[in-house]
Structures are given as C-alpha cells and as structure tokens.
Amino acid sequence: NAGVTQTPKFQVLKTGQSMTLQCAQDMNHEYMSWYRQDPGMGLRLIHYSVGAGITDQGEVPNGYNVSRSTTEDFPLRLLSAAPSQTSVYFCASSYLSGRVYEQYFGPGTRLTVT
Amino acid sequence: ELKVEQNPLFLSMQEGKNYTIYCNYSTTSDRLYWYRQDPGKSLESLFVLLSNGAVKQEGRLMASLDTKARLSTLHITAAVHDLSATYFCAVNRGSRLTFGEGTQLTVNP
Numbered sequence: 037n038a039g040v041t042q043t044p045k046f047q048v049l050k051t052g053q054s055m056t057l058q059c060a061q062d063m064n065h066e067y068m069s070w071y072r073q074d075p076g077m078g079l080r081l082i083h084y085s086v087g088a089g090i091t092d093q094g095e096v097p098n099g100y101n102v103s104r105s106t107t108e109d110f111p112l113r114l115l116s117a118a119p120s121q122t123s124v125y126f127c128a129s130s131y132l133s134g135r136v137y138e139q140y141f142g143p144g145t146r147l148t149v150t
Numbered sequence: 151e152l153k154v155e156q157n158p159l160f161l162s163m164q165e166g167k168n169y170t171i172y173c174n175y176s177t178t179s180d181r182l183y184w185y186r187q188d189p190g191k192s193l194e195s196l197f198v199l200l201s202n203g204a205v206k207q208e209g210r211l212m213a214s215l216d217t218k219a220r221l222s223t224l225h226i227t228a229a230v231h232d233l234s235a236t237y238f239c240a241v242n243r244g245s246r247l248t249f250g251e252g253t254q255l256t257v258n259p
Contacts, residue, residue, distance in 0.1 A: 067245035076159070078238060078249035079193075086245060094246065126192065130245050135181065135200055137245050141192045 038062050040142035042127050048148045049117040057112040057145050059127030067130040067137065068110040069094070070102065072123040073144075079126060085110055117149045152177050154241050156250035163229050164258055171253045173222040173239035181242040182222045184213050186235045187252070193238065196224075229257045 043058045061068065066087050071079040081094030083102040091102050099121060101113040110129075114121060127142040153176040163169050173182070184196040197206045199215035199222060206213050210233065212225045222239055236254045240247040 069246055071247075071249075076251055078154075078251045079240075079247070081246050081248070084246050095248075128247075132245070136198050137181075137242060139183070139195065139247065143192050 040127055040129050040140050042125075042142040042145050044145060045143065046146050048150065049114070050150055051117060051119060053117050055114050055117065057114070057125055057127075057147070059110045059112065059142060060108050061110075061129040061140070062108065063129060063131075063140065064107060065129035065131045065140070066107070067132075068104065069128045069130075070100070070110070070112045071126045071128065072096065072121075073126060074123050082112065082125075114147075119149045121147065122149045123147060152179075152241060152243060152248045154239060154248050154250040156237075156239060156253050158253060159251055160254050160256075162256045162258060163226075165230055166228050168228065169226050171224040171226075171237055171239075171255075173224070173250055175220050175222075175239075175241045175248075178217070178220070179241045179243075180217055182215050183240045183242070183247065184222070184224055185238045185240065187238065188235050196237075226255075229255075231257050231259060233257050 040061045069084040070082040085091045085104040125145045130137045130139045182199045185193040197213040202217040204215045210227045215222045234257045236252045238252045240249045
C-alpha cells in the first residue's frame with residue numbers, strides 16, 4: 037500500500053491564482069480530512085468527508101472547496117489564492133477500529149502564495 | 151467550541167532530565183491522541199488514550215488521561231537528543247481531530 041499520497045510536495049502561487057492539491061489513499065478508508073498547519077497554531081481542520089459524495093466544513097473552510105467523488109480521492113481546491121493561505125497542508129484518511137479512529141497522514145504540501 | 155491547549159509551547163531540556171507536557175481540552179472527550187512531528191515531516195502517531203485513568207508507555211515517553219480534569223500529560227523520562235521534535239495532542243470529534251498548538255521540544259547534550 038502507498039498509504040496517503042499528496043501532490044505536489046511544494047508549490048508557489050501568485051495571489052489570485054487557483055490550484056488543486058491532490059490527495060489519494062489506497063486503504064479503502066471511509067473518512068478523509070484536510071488540515072493546514074501554521075506556526076504556533078497546530079493543525080486546523082479545513083474540510084472533511086465521511087464517505088464518497090459527502091463533505092462538510094471544518095474550522096477554517098473559507099477560500100477552499102473539496103469534493104469526494106470516489107473513496108480514494110479527496111482534492112482540495114484553492115479558488116483564488118491569497119498570501120494568508122501560505123501554509124503546509126496535510127491530508128489524512130482514517131477508519132474506525134473499535135473506539136479508535138486510526139488516522140493516517142500524508143507527507144504534506146508546502147504552499148507559498150506571493 | 152472545542153479548544154485544546156498545550157503547555158509549555160517551547161521546552162528546552164538537558165539530556166537525562168525529566169519533564170512533562172500538559173494538554174487541556176475544553177469539552178468532554180474520552181479519546182485523546184498524541185503525535186510527534188519532526189521538522190519538515192508528517193505526523194507520527196504515538197499514543198491513543200481511550201478512557202479515564204488510561205496510561206500508555208513507549209520507551210522514555212508515558213502518556214496519561216484524566217477525563218474528569220480534561221487533562222492529558224506526556225511525561226518524558228531521562229530525555230535523549232533523539233526525542234527532539236514537536237509534540238501534539240489532539241481530541242476526537244467523530245473522525246476529525248482538534249489539535250493543540252504543539253510543544254517544540256529541544257533536548258540538549
């Protein structure tokens with residue numbers, strides 16, 4: 037299994053540009069999430085999905101869209117990039133094992149918006 | 151709104167010393183996670199604590215959970231340089247996690 041993969045690893049955008057961060061998992065996990073990590077703020081939830089076709093907003097959804105057309109893929113779209121979206125983005129997938137949500141994190145995408 | 155707070159945020163300690171990182175959370179939860187992150191890397195799962203009084207140990211790290219106090223601790227025993235990293239606690243809401251700010255630990259020789 038490749039686990040959770042994210043592309044690209046690094047990206048530089050100009051203000052106003054749009055792009056899609058890709059996330060894929062090959063473990064057939066039901067749940068997937070996007071987090072952003074900023075210094076001193078831990079990881080904050082952007083959007084999440086509890087299954088194909090079902091998505092919902094997290095703590096900081098503004099400026100981002102998601103879709104989940106398949107179990108495997110959960111892309112994150114930046115509609116019009118802003119410098120405030122400079123961050124490291126982590127995708128995670130998980131499944132429920134007993135009472136524990138076993139979480140698997142991707143390697144991250146480092147995004148800079150100039 | 152669920153809030154998770156860690157302290158200290160920065161910790162510099164000498165090898166061989168003991169220390170504790172604290173994680174407070176604002177609403178009832180019986181599932182708490184600890185993660186480690188090395189610079190430029192993703193998150194590595196350390197512990198999942200499931201119930202009041204739960205204690206787990208791995209090497210020089212021991213985590214505990216007090217659900218009544220809404221407090222988890224990560225205790226470091228006889229620190230070594232390899233433990234230098236950022237440590238996060240996180241609380242479950244369904245499949246989603248709410249993270250603390252992270253504690254950046256530096257262990258000096």
